[in-house]
Amino acid sequence: MFNVAFARARTIIAIVATLLLATGCGSGGGASVAGVGSGGTGYIVGFATKGPMSNATIAAYGISNGQLGAQIATATTAADGAFTMPIGSYAGPMMLQVSGGSYTDEATGTVMSMAPGDVMTAVIPTVAAGTTNSGIQVTPVTAMAQAMAQHMIGGMTEANIAAANSAMGNIYSVSDILHVQPMNPLVAGSGTGASQDAQNYGMTLAAMSKYAQTLGLGTSSTMVTAMMNDATDGILDGKAGAMSVQMGGMAGGMLPATAGTTGMGAAMNAFMTSTQNKSGVTTGTLVNKLNGASGQISSGVPAMMNATLSGTVFNGPVSKATVTAFAVNSGAMGAQIASVAADSQGNFTLPLGSYAGPVMLQASGASYTDQATKTTMTMAANDFMSAALTTLASGATVTGVWITPITAMAQSRASAMSGGMTDANIAAANSAMGSYFSVSDILHVQPMNPLVAGSGTGASQDAQNYGMTLAAMSKYAQTLGLSVSSTMVTAMMNDAADGVMDGKKGTSQISMSMGAMMGASQLASTAGTIDLVTAMTAFMNSAANVSGLTLTDMVALMQRLNGSNGSI
Structure with a gap:
């Protein structure tokens, strides 16, 4: 206990020292930490806790008129989850978002990494310019409150943020989820002297971890994302609006309807009576409260806005992908606004709430049936589709x-x-890429699946072109000996970035990983033109193609690619 307290004290001392140095105050200076940067640089100081988050990235985003704005600053958490982030002269509401890093899972005592697509968030109603906002907590509970505020009519206004934070605190009997520091029940005697708020907070986080273990989830950060999605409609009932919440990870499945009530109550009781609970305290009153709860977060908050974005991930049939939606601000990818697990057919529904603006989607971690080999492959760690x-x-x-x-x-x-992902550039790029492969609308045309017998019959030319192009990429990856065909997708994305399919990104030759212990190879300058035609021909003549289509059906597209100079 002494060692933990001493380590945290050293962290706090270091934070204070950093702030004092930043304002140019010497040891005899009269400025207090609370006034650091007054009229100049402000700071956010606090802790990220899902178990203490070590080496995680925390980003701050401005909020204007209830909508997410540009990124203000980033920082990295220390081993105990502490962070100090300068935010300049920013004033107004703010969202914090934590991603990456690792934490000690309360239920198992093992160190887990935050899964891709999983984040924790917190929203601060307002910060004054040039001030230090200390003791800010970013936890699964603040993340649930942020998700709820984002889905209120009007979005993340100061009033909605305050209402959501208060309502979520009431669910778990924590008076101030932004400033009460959760007790860490893995630390011996941590309950001694801890307030009831801190005890309730710490046991709530531990219960989420225990519930994830009970459901067989590979990482408990998956439970955080599921609970965030459950909170979006203001009712903890296993649904986001009318849609059941799909959980990610190896176990997958749907979040139980009682997850936020009796599920959490049972998990909290199980954790409290386990050997992992070293705090010396229990929170029986909170357990009883959860067991008797209806799931309604609060009847006094504004009405919820349950807008959604739904679709399908496809690179051959896909299952178990993580699909993430990001805001786009000034043409650049901004804050994550939602994340869900796709189902076994690759279908997804993202809760967007009140968000307005361009959106970038990203699918990662997918399992899919490779069309050339008809084997199940898992997307490589650094590959994604967007x-x-x-x-x-x-x-x-x-x-x-x-x-x-x-x-x-x-x-x-x-x-x-130039200008990045503006509306005009997004529309132009989608249209140009569709024209390159003779598909009228790449966002909405359903690709034909040539692994399905007779799928070409009745399919539009758009759908046929789309499906055979994807199959050709898979076949090309097989021809080159790539161990995972998602590597080809990443290479093609890089090739397309500069507007010319020539095996280069700008002036740099594109390199592809061949797989474990096999080194790398370079993408050919003709990969996106005549090589893709050769691969399409090979696929269509293979046993994998059961669509019923022949080379004659694809002659127009193949001639187009064969005669192309690569310009998109």
Whole structure:
């Protein structure tokens, strides 16, 4: 206990020293920490806790008129989750977002990494310019409150943020979820002297960890994302609006309807009576409260806005992908606004709430049936597929969106254009990439799946071209000996970025990983033109193609690619 307290004291001393130095105050200076940067540089000082988050990235985003704005600053957490982040002269509401890093899981005592697509967030109603805001906590509970505020009519206004933070605190009997530091029940005797708020807070986080273990989730950060999605409609009932919450990870499945009530109550009781609880305290009153709860977070908050964006991930049939939506600000990828697990067919529904603006989608960690080999592959760790959408109106429900290697190439192109992912650039890149592969609408045309018998019958030419192009990429990856065909997707994204399919990104030759212990190879200058035609021919003549289509059906597209100079 002494060692833990001493380590935390050293962290706090270091933070104070940093702040004093930043203002130019010597040891005899009269400025207090609370007044650091008055009229100049302000700071956010606090802790990220899902178990203490070590080496995590924390980013601050401005909020204007309830909508996410540009990134203000970033910082990295210390081993105990502490962070200090200078925010300049920013004033107004703010969202904090924590990603990456690792933490000691309370239920198992093991060190876990935050899974891709999982984040923790917190929203601060307002900060004054040039002041230090200390003792800020970023936890799964603040993340649930942020998700709720984002889905209120009007978005993340000061009033909505305050209402959501208060309502979520009431659920778990914590008076101030932004400033009460959770007790760490893995530390012997940590309950001694801790306030009831701190005890309740710490046991709530431990219960989420225990519940994740009970459900067989590979990492407990997956439970945080599921609980955030459950909170978006103001009712903890296993749903985001009318849609059941899909959980990610190896176990997958749907979040139980009682997850936020009796599920959490049982998990809290199980943790409290386990050997992992070294705090010396229990929170029986909170357990009883959860067991008797209806799931309604609060009847006194503004009405919720349950706008969604739904679609399908496809690179061959996909299952178990993580699909993440990001805000786009000034043409650049901004804060994460939602994350869900795709189902076994690659379908997803993202809760967007009141968000308005362009959106970038990203699918990662997918398992998919490779079309050339008909084997199940898992997307390599650094590979992803993406799509960019022009401005969505607040409250709009969008359906039928496809995330494919071709939408990923278009997103990569839009991002590299002057000004980045503006509405005009997104529309131009999507149109140009579709024209390159003779697909009228790459975001909404469903690719034909040539692994399905007779799938070409009745399919539009758009769908046929789309499906065979994706199959050709898979076949090309097999021809080159790539161990995972998602590597080819990443290479094609890089090739498309500069607007010319020539095996280069700008002036740099594109390199591809061949797989473990096999080194790398360079993408050919003709990869996106005649080599893709050769691969398409090989696939169509293979036993894997059961669509019923022949080379005659693809002759127009193949001639187009064969005669192309690579210009998108």
